[in-house]
Amino acid sequence: MQKFEVIFYETADGKKPVKEFLDKLSVKMKAKTIRTIVMLQNNGPALREPCSKPLGDGIFELRAKVATNITRVLYFFFIGRKVVLTNGFIKKTQETPVTEIELAKRYRAEYLGRKGNKRD
Template sequence: MVYMPYNIYKGDYMTEFKLIAYEKENGEVPVEQFLDSVNPKMRAKIFGLLGILQEKGNMLREPYSKHLDDGIFELRCKFGSDITRVLYFFYYEGKIILTNGFVKKTQKTPKEEIQIAKDRRKDFIERVMKDENI
């Protein structure tokens, strides 16, 4: 389990939401790989939106976040003419699991990307249930 580098404080308490990047069994972290692959200015914008997501959690709405299908959400980022998405789902105790990211090239979010997020959610939950150190 890889924790994203955010600690946002509100008043006298820390925000309840915690961003976690999904980690494959082989140790790869797809969201980190995606973030490393994008333009530094886009990456900075995505990090800013991740901070907003961590603060607002399930209260974040369009234009920043949108529910796609079956509990999978997208974090929506645009910088210049480039559009990126980071897909995520909510888990117990205020955890937000970031599953994958991609550069958007079509009007609709590709079904393949949504399916990847669903598959990773399934894997994450199965591994948590087996009490793996996730």
């Protein structure tokens, strides 16, 4: 089965929010989160809970847990077996913060605006 291409969303000024988020994590938490990203790369939309969960409107969350720390990386699917990772955070509440979901939607809109109808 062909893998999905994982893309780190890049802001207009060249920042990659998920990459920056991963760099701030502990070694153990970073390793676990990267393993979960690899699972997403291998399984795409077939990856389900507890690793991945749809949040609505085409936004999904990738979940990784080490002890009591829980990371979330939000993402969406794009044309041609692509997964775009938009933003990441440490989850501290039961619900995923609306501000994080809205940020993922804004990043998706910016990404789609830059890509237009291009497939790359």
